Amino acid sequence: GQNIDQPTEMTATEGAIVQINCTYQTSGFNGLFWYQQHAGEAPTFLSYNVLDGLEEKGRFSSFLSRSKGYSYLLLKELQMKDSASYLCAVRARNNNAGNMLTFGGGTRLMVKP
Amino acid sequence: EPEVTQTPSHQVTQMGQEVILRCVPISNHLYFYWYRQILGQKVEFLVSFYNNEISEKSEIFDDQFSVERPDGSNFTLKIRSTKLEDSAMYFCASSEEVVGGPQHFGDGTRLSIL
Numbered sequence: 001g002q003n004i005d006q007p008t009e010m011t012a013t014e015g016a017i018v019q020i021n022c023t024y025q026t027s028g029f030n031g032l033f034w035y036q037q038h039a040g041e042a043p044t045f046l047s048y049n050v051l052d053g054l055e056e057k058g059r060f061s062s063f064l065s066r067s068k069g070y071s072y073l074l075l076k077e078l079q080m081k082d083s084a085s086y087l088c089a090v091r092a093r094n095n096n097a098g099n100m101l102t103f104g105g106g107t108r109l110m111v112k113p
Numbered sequence: 114e115p116e117v118t119q120t121p122s123h124q125v126t127q128m129g130q131e132v133i134l135r136c137v138p139i140s141n142h143l144y145f146y147w148y149r150q151i152l153g154q155k156v157e158f159l160v161s162f163y164n165n166e167i168s169e170k171s172e173i174f175d176d177q178f179s180v181e182r183p184d185g186s187n188f189t190l191k192i193r194s195t196k197l198e199d200s201a202m203y204f205c206a207s208s209e210e211v212v213g214g215p216q217h218f219g220d221g222t223r224l225s226i227l
Contacts, residue, residue, distance in 0.1 A: 033215060033216075035218075041220065041221075042204055042218040042219060042220045042221050043156060043204070043218045044218070045215045045216070045217060045218075048215055087156065089156075099144055099146075099161055099168070099169070099208065099216075100146070100158040100161055100169050100171070101146075101148075101156075101158060101216060102158065103155050103156040103157070104155070105154075105155050106155070
């Protein structure tokens with residue numbers, strides 16, 4: 001099976017930087033994905049890592065260490081609209097070469113003025 | 114930007130009734146998925162579909178569930194005899210390829226079973 005852990009809630013200030021951590025345990029690791037989800041809406045793809053290192057996309061960056069089973073999402077220059085849940089999801093290859101994502105419980109980020 | 118579309122946005126059904134949720138994946142995508150999210154809980158995988166057959170399914174996806182690609186554009190999820198615990202948000206997703214491609218989600222169908 002797979003186990004994904006991320007903090008339940010975080011609070012940060014507008015304009016600041018926040019790092020949301022995710023640890024996972026899985027076999028057949030085949031990628032880690034970060035999604036943003038506003039309340040009542042669909043998950044929106046932000047970033048993904050298959051290899052170790054940092055991937056940067058504008059204000060968002062994601063880091064992966066496969067040996068440590070660890071990833072983080074870094075959000076810079078926080079804006080009020082960044083208040084949302086951030087979902088860490090792991091893709092694992094199984095015998096059928098499937099592509100299913102297993103999601104963590106999400107980290108609810110509150111950005112305060 | 115192309116997107117996954119789902120209909121209806123909200124479906125209210127009596128327990129025991131059949132329900133069909135519809136999705137139009139992004140046109141050049143080959144892999145299709147259904148996920149569900151019970152209110153306040155995690156997003157959970159239901160089923161993946163490729164080349165007109167199920168490639169993977171979870172324990173949730175029992176005999177009451179089925180998927181179909183009836184034509185070149187639609188992808189449907191059918192629940193044969195709905196239960197109260199089927200009440201959830203159902204998300205369709207699609208991806209271009211298995212390796213490297215992210216899954217893009219539709220806006221979801223909120224299913225309410227009475």
